[in-house]
Amino acid sequence: MLVQGNQAVFLGAVKAGATFFAGYPISPSSEILVLAAEHAARNSVFKLIQSEDEIGAVNAIMGASLAGAKSFTATSGPGFSLMQEAVGYGHQVEIPTVIVDVQRVGPATGMPTMPAQQDLLQAMHGSSGDYYPLVFYPNSVEECYRYTILAFNAAEESLSPVILLSDAFLGHLIETVDLEAIPVLYPPGIVWHEHNLDLDLVVPGGMAPLEIVSRQRPPLGTGQRAFTGLTHDWRGQQRTADAGVYREWLAGVKKRHQEIAGNYRFYEYIDHPTSDTLLIAFGIVSRVVRPLASRFAIFRPISMAPLLADELREYGRRFKNVVVVEANDGQYAQLVEWALRREVRRVPLLGGRMNIPLIEAELGRMGIGEGLSV
Amino acid sequence: MFKDLLRLELFPTMWCPGCGIGTLMSQVTMVMDELGLDHTNSAVISGIGCTGRMAGYMNLDSVYTLHGRTLPVAEAVKMVQPDLKVIVISGDGDLTSIGGNHLLHTARRNANLTVLCNTNEVYGLTGGHAGPTTPKGAKTISTPEGAAYEPLNLQNLLKGGSTYFYARTTVYHQFHLRRCVKEALAWPGFSFVDITSQCIENYGRRLGFKTGYEMLAWFREKYKMAPDGAESLGPFELGIVRKGQTETKDA
Incomplete structure (x- = not known):
C-alpha cells in the first residue's frame, strides 16, 4: 500500500x-x-x-x-x-x-x-x-x-x-x-551490511519479532509517590542542596541509559572494495547519496544519540577521506571529528536543496572521487 | 483522619512562619478526608512556587510539574484516568502568569479538574516579585515605585465561557474556604477556587504588616460575603459564581 x-x-x-x-x-x-x-x-x-x-x-x-x-x-x-x-x-x-x-x-x-x-x-x-x-x-x-x-x-x-x-x-x-x-x-x-539496495523496501529476512515493551510503573492514583522535577531521593523527597544525592541519581540514570542504548545501536554500513572515501549521511540525505554507493563506502547512523562513536571509529579508520553529507552546517560532522580525533570533510546541504549534482560538485571541489562515474 | 493525607515525617514544612499555605493545606486535606478522597482515588498536580510544594507533603500520588504547566499535565491525567479525582494546587504566579495560556484554554475545554489557586499576590519563593495579581501601587522588590498596572481580573477571565465555576475565598474565612473547595470538587467540570492568602515575609512586610496575623485580620476586615445568588463578585467580595453544566468531555 x-x-x-x-x-x-x-x-x-x-x-x-x-x-x-x-x-x-x-x-x-x-x-x-x-x-x-x-x-x-x-x-x-x-x-x-x-x-x-x-x-x-x-x-x-x-x-x-x-x-x-x-x-x-x-x-x-x-x-x-x-x-x-x-x-x-x-x-x-x-x-x-x-x-x-x-x-x-x-x-x-x-x-x-x-x-x-x-x-x-x-x-x-x-x-x-x-x-x-x-x-x-x-x-x-x-x-x-x-x-x-x-x-x-x-x-x-x-x-x-x-x-x-x-x-x-x-x-x-x-x-x-x-x-x-x-x-x-x-x-x-x-x-x-548489505541492506536492500533497491528502493523496493524488502524486509531483510531472519528477523525474530520482538515483544513490545510494556509499561512497568503503576499509573497515577495507585500509590503515594511524589513525582517531582526537583532533584529528589528515591522516595521522591526533594533534595535540592545535596550534591551527593544528585551525583548518585545522575550516575544511576547515566548508567541505565548507556546500558539501554547498547541495545539500540542501529546503523547501516555499505562497504566499497576500492574506495578511499567514506560518506556519512543519515535520514533523508542518506537516500539522496545512496546512488553514490557505487563509488564510495557509506555509513548511515540511525541511532543519532548516544553517538555511535565505536562504530564511527571502526569504519572511519579504514578510509583516507571521511565526508559527512548532512542538511545542516556540520552538526554531525563535529561529533564525527570528536569521535575520530581527526578532521572530516563537510558537505552541508542547506536551504532544503539536496541532490546528487550538488554533492558531486562539492566532492569534486575537494578533489574526492574524481575520474569515477556513477 | 486528615493527618493520614499528610507526610508528617517531612514536617516542619519549608514555608515561612506566618505563611498562609499551611492553613490552606490543612483545610484542603480536611475536606478531602471528609469526602473520602485519598491515594486510592485522587492525585494532586502542582506547579512551581511555594504553593506547589504542598503536593510533596501530601500522602498520595502527586506531580510537581514544570513552572506553569500544571493544567496540561492534569488535563491529560484526567483523560487517561477519568475515574481519578484530579486536583490542581498551585500559586497565582504559576497558574495565571506563566501558565496563563493553559488556564484560558483548559477552562475553555471545560476539563473536569478542580483548581485551587493560592493567591498571595506575589512571587514569594523567588523573594517577592510582583505578579499579574499584584494590586496596582503595591511595592515589591521588582516594583519599587509600586506596581504600575491593574491586576488580572480572574473572575472575569474565567466567566468568559458558557459554563464556569469561580469561587473567591481567603484562608482567614476557613468555613467558607472549606465550602468552596467542597463545592468545587463536586462541580462536574472546570472549577477554580481563588484563595487569597498571606505572604508575610516577602510581601506583607513591605506593605507595612508586621505579622501574618495582621494580614489575616486585614482579610477579616476587608473581605465580605457576597449577597446570596450574586451573579458576580464585587471587589473584596467572597462567594461562588457558576453557570451552566454540564457536559464534560470525559464524563
Missing part, C-alpha cells in the same frame, strides 16, 4: 500501543495530528488533545504517561524548541514518552515546508542540565514505522522521552510498503 512517512510514524505509534496524543499544528508534521484526531474519533480508548501550544502538548504527554498511557507528540523545529524544557523534565522525573520532530529549515520560522537536519544538536542537548537522550532517525517510510515502534520501546526501557527525528521530505515521502508484512518489532543490535 501507499504510505506517507508521517502516516507510518502514526501507525507505528499505534502498533506500539500508544493511546494518547497531544499536539499543535505545525508544518511539516501536521498530518500526524490529523491522523490522531481521526483515530480518536473512531476509537474511544485513544485520547487526543489539540493543545493551545507545543508547551501544553509536551506537558500533556508527560501527564498522560504518568497516568499510565503510552503517549507521544509530533512537531517541527520551532515547536520542538518550545518543548525543550519538558524534555529535561521527562529525564528528571523519568517519564517514558516519544517526541517526533519533523525537521524543517530554521532557525525560527525559517522555511516551513523545506527539509533540514538542523535540530540534531537540539535533540541531543536542547534542554538544560545533563541528560542522556536516545535519538533515532529513519530514512524511509518503512523505517518510520519500525523506528517509531522502537522509540516507544526505548522510552519504556530507559524511562525517558525518546526523540524520533524525521524531516519535511521523509515526512511527506510516499512509498509502497506492506506494513502488515513487517515483523512487529525489530530485534536490537542488528547490523545490515
Whole structure:
C-alpha cells in the first residue's frame, strides 16, 4: 500500500500501543495530528488533545504517561524548541514518552515546508542540565514505522522521552510498503551490511519479532509517590542542596541509559572494495547519496544519540577521506571529528536543496572521487 | 483522619512562619478526608512556587510539574484516568502568569479538574516579585515605585465561557474556604477556587504588616460575603459564581 512517512510514524505509534496524543499544528508534521484526531474519533480508548501550544502538548504527554498511557507528540523545529524544557523534565522525573520532530529549515520560522537536519544538536542537548537522550532517525517510510515502534520501546526501557527525528521530505515521502508484512518489532543490535539496495523496501529476512515493551510503573492514583522535577531521593523527597544525592541519581540514570542504548545501536554500513572515501549521511540525505554507493563506502547512523562513536571509529579508520553529507552546517560532522580525533570533510546541504549534482560538485571541489562515474 | 493525607515525617514544612499555605493545606486535606478522597482515588498536580510544594507533603500520588504547566499535565491525567479525582494546587504566579495560556484554554475545554489557586499576590519563593495579581501601587522588590498596572481580573477571565465555576475565598474565612473547595470538587467540570492568602515575609512586610496575623485580620476586615445568588463578585467580595453544566468531555 501507499504510505506517507508521517502516516507510518502514526501507525507505528499505534502498533506500539500508544493511546494518547497531544499536539499543535505545525508544518511539516501536521498530518500526524490529523491522523490522531481521526483515530480518536473512531476509537474511544485513544485520547487526543489539540493543545493551545507545543508547551501544553509536551506537558500533556508527560501527564498522560504518568497516568499510565503510552503517549507521544509530533512537531517541527520551532515547536520542538518550545518543548525543550519538558524534555529535561521527562529525564528528571523519568517519564517514558516519544517526541517526533519533523525537521524543517530554521532557525525560527525559517522555511516551513523545506527539509533540514538542523535540530540534531537540539535533540541531543536542547534542554538544560545533563541528560542522556536516545535519538533515532529513519530514512524511509518503512523505517518510520519500525523506528517509531522502537522509540516507544526505548522510552519504556530507559524511562525517558525518546526523540524520533524525521524531516519535511521523509515526512511527506510516499512509498509502497506492506506494513502488515513487517515483523512487529525489530530485534536490537542488528547490523545490515548489505541492506536492500533497491528502493523496493524488502524486509531483510531472519528477523525474530520482538515483544513490545510494556509499561512497568503503576499509573497515577495507585500509590503515594511524589513525582517531582526537583532533584529528589528515591522516595521522591526533594533534595535540592545535596550534591551527593544528585551525583548518585545522575550516575544511576547515566548508567541505565548507556546500558539501554547498547541495545539500540542501529546503523547501516555499505562497504566499497576500492574506495578511499567514506560518506556519512543519515535520514533523508542518506537516500539522496545512496546512488553514490557505487563509488564510495557509506555509513548511515540511525541511532543519532548516544553517538555511535565505536562504530564511527571502526569504519572511519579504514578510509583516507571521511565526508559527512548532512542538511545542516556540520552538526554531525563535529561529533564525527570528536569521535575520530581527526578532521572530516563537510558537505552541508542547506536551504532544503539536496541532490546528487550538488554533492558531486562539492566532492569534486575537494578533489574526492574524481575520474569515477556513477 | 486528615493527618493520614499528610507526610508528617517531612514536617516542619519549608514555608515561612506566618505563611498562609499551611492553613490552606490543612483545610484542603480536611475536606478531602471528609469526602473520602485519598491515594486510592485522587492525585494532586502542582506547579512551581511555594504553593506547589504542598503536593510533596501530601500522602498520595502527586506531580510537581514544570513552572506553569500544571493544567496540561492534569488535563491529560484526567483523560487517561477519568475515574481519578484530579486536583490542581498551585500559586497565582504559576497558574495565571506563566501558565496563563493553559488556564484560558483548559477552562475553555471545560476539563473536569478542580483548581485551587493560592493567591498571595506575589512571587514569594523567588523573594517577592510582583505578579499579574499584584494590586496596582503595591511595592515589591521588582516594583519599587509600586506596581504600575491593574491586576488580572480572574473572575472575569474565567466567566468568559458558557459554563464556569469561580469561587473567591481567603484562608482567614476557613468555613467558607472549606465550602468552596467542597463545592468545587463536586462541580462536574472546570472549577477554580481563588484563595487569597498571606505572604508575610516577602510581601506583607513591605506593605507595612508586621505579622501574618495582621494580614489575616486585614482579610477579616476587608473581605465580605457576597449577597446570596450574586451573579458576580464585587471587589473584596467572597462567594461562588457558576453557570451552566454540564457536559464534560470525559464524563
